[in-house]
């Protein structure tokens with residue numbers, strides 16, 4: 001069986017012009033000169049022996065930032081989710097998560113393949129759900145029912161339009177899960193976007209999460225790396241899974257130094273990405289036929305149906321003018337602002353999309 005690339009074929013044509021504005025994903029940010037300098041200067045050791053100073057520093061910073069006992073550095077956010085699930089759950093367990101969540105749609109069936117757990121998809125607007133929905137999904141403890149052991153949420157909710165869970169709603173669903181004897185896990189791929197947008201300190205936002213991670217390869221601009229946080233006991237066990245899966249690193253501090261640099265330089269500026277996303281959404285809303293969802297953070301989703309083009313058709317057309325977006329449905333486009341896109345780039349993208357729609 002052939003697996004399709006995430007890029008439509010026309011966007012891989014060797015004759016394509018170079019990119020001028022890359023709104024495809026905040027994962028495509030490149031390390032800045034300052035970040036590369038920090039990487040070159042990193043003091044490194046052997047992480048598997050627990051003595052890579054740059055990784056230890058990053059883990060200490062993250063544990064303090066999120067007010068958790070301990071932290072572990074991992075190559076990717078996907079590995080954070082999967083190791084958290086391996087640590088919290090056993091085969092046969094049921095996880096509750098939004099039906100559009102990354103662990104259901106974008107991790108290769110990891111919970112089933114690795115843990116043997118099933119994920120029950122919950123419904124709700126903008127990638128979120130309420131305590132009543134969690135309560136309605138709870139099962140009587142019976143011999144023939146799967147044990148429900150974990151509730152998972154995304155902050156921000158990616159497929160929910162980059163929406164920010166309000167703190168009271170987040171706390172309410174986490175309380176509901178804890179009352180039902182479940183543990184709670186936050187996929188914080190874009191946690192700092194939520195923190196900056198809501199103005200709520202990170203440790204308050206994750207206070208009721210038994211485990212939580214932050215990705216450094218999204219809008220924070222590092223080449224790789226994510227940090228998973230939780231209790232000391234949870235992290236001990238997570239470390240064993242990291243080892244089993246071959247995720248233990250040697251001089252990984254070179255990459256951890258980029259993440260620490262990102263914490264120092266690239267968090268507050270996420271507000272710029274959010275302002276650019278709002279500007280982009282306002283510009284696109286003026287284009288006849290486009291239905292634009294109001295962005296809360298750095299992700300802008302819009303529907304092309306009314307303009308008489310599919311999402312892929314539009315993405316292909318604008319790519320020939322050096323503008324790249326991603327498509328997440330027949331008519332749904334995602335445009336993502338990040339530190340390698342400035343206001344002029346957003347203006348250019350609006351102009352190109354307008355031209356290609358009205359031609």
Ligand SMILES: *Cc1c(COP(=O)(O)O)cnc(C)c1O
Pocket residue numbers: 027075076077078079102103154158187189190215217226
């Ligand atoms: C990107 C993303 C992940 C996976 O992170 P990687 O570092 O790419 O493995 C998980 N969850 C959400 C919501 C994401 O956006």
